[in-house]
Amino acid sequence: MFQRLDASSTPVRHVQIWLDGTPHKVPETLTVAAAVLQLRGWQGYRRHVDGSPRAPLCMMGVCQECLITIDGRANRQGCLEPVAEGMRIERQGGGAHDA
């Protein structure tokens, strides 16, 4: 799990997003993948088509391990899309998440 440092230099605005149907306030500078890692960690991020659990590796648009459903659109690169007020995010795992 990742957590926000208390001693961060900039007070940041928050936006409300919905993750798997639950509302959360997250810093607006985060991308979707970063927000999920803060809220839920890497366990249960997503499931690969071969059935194995996967989570973001690169956070810079290369590895495609952060694929996630954003506002109803599946397989978005979560590391490239900034969070936005009211955004609805669903993890892709066939309902078999552990966390």
Place this chain on the structure above:
Amino acid sequence: MMPDARANDIAIIGAGPAGMAAAVRLAKAGHRSTVFDMNATPGGQIYRQLSESQVSDAVMGKDYARGRELIEAFTQADIDYRPGSRVWWADNDASGTSLGVLEKGQAQQWHARQLILAGGAMERGWPFRGWQLPGVMNAGAAQILLKQGALVPATPPVLAGTGPLLYLLAWQYLRAGIPPSLILDTAPATRYGEVVRQSRRAWFARSYLLKGARMIGALKRAGVPIHQGITALEAHGDKAVESIGYRHRGQWKTHSTELLLTHFGVTPEPQLARSLGLTHHWHASQQSFVPERDDTLAVGANLWIAGDGGGIGGAINAEREGQLVALAVLDKIGGVDPVWQQEKHSLLKARRRDLDARSLLERLFRLPEAWLDDQPEETLVCRCESVSRGELDRAITQGGAGPNQLKAFTRCGMGPCQGRQCGESVTRLLARRLDWTPEAVGYYHIRPPVHSITLGELATKE
């Protein structure tokens, strides 16, 4: 050029140090370039989120000051900056380059007479057993979380691999109050001595070396164990990492952790350059393919590459190359100004010196070329299609004699990352099995789209 395309004389792809410096220098000469960048804010990976830093310099270090100046100059200059834009295809001919751009979900077609590729680098995909488990991340990815939202691991991580970023992130975590529980470096301790003995280069590389020594010193004083010369690494766990294994001085050891952050150096992000069919060479010291550039950093008619996308030189060098390429473009379109020649001369001189010194770092952090051979055969090489080292070896035995044949045989490299994570591993494996050079083995044929694009997005075309 398509009749309905948007056009600009000069386009730049990437808003990291190289792209920003090129655009700023062109603006100074009165030319307004169009800059496409994937991210929401300028800076690239190194200067990410600096316009609104989330973490103080006391944690991050002082090296980001230069980035702040550059971002400020970029923000104030007359530049057609387009964040959130992915260039998913490019086609170069005598008139310039046509580009397919996806800007915030909207498809556009562009034409640029002069194009500067400044797409930068990516962390090298480096297979080891268990690297696909949740809880294994690139060190660069963890640093992106730190920059983007002041996010740090809730429990102490293990950092493993090699290269300056490994120690920089460890030091930043130490400053943030969550030192790593263990640092594992594949570079043997003896290498540091060998490198420092290269006195002339060591002198020019002294700022890099001193910085590294200071960071390692601070980590050791804080009691962080650092093991140099590890020869194997594994991540263990069922649904996520629970522990790691590593071999040090011939002995296997295990260590409990839920987060393993790895770094095995960076390589040029190859996709656009490859899809344009540019000639690449194997750079023996950087252990990677790099596109062939001439003295003006041109890779074709009206086409240039600046920064780490043309070979790894770091942020300061990328900025210099951005300026050099801007001057080359100005020569081409604006006539030759004698003042520019002087500017170019000093930039080239500084670049030569810096890259020469940097070759010392390449030696210091050299990766073991035989690493993949030593991996258990179930180790995944292609994460996207779950293709293991053993499957690739079987395909080679059955006559798969090149990267594209292996792709056809095994689907290796056919997943959504389009081979970015496995391409050079496949080249390496074939080179060793066939006893060819990596250059003779070559690389996947890369064709557009170089970013995933949906039919729906394509249909939004204006």
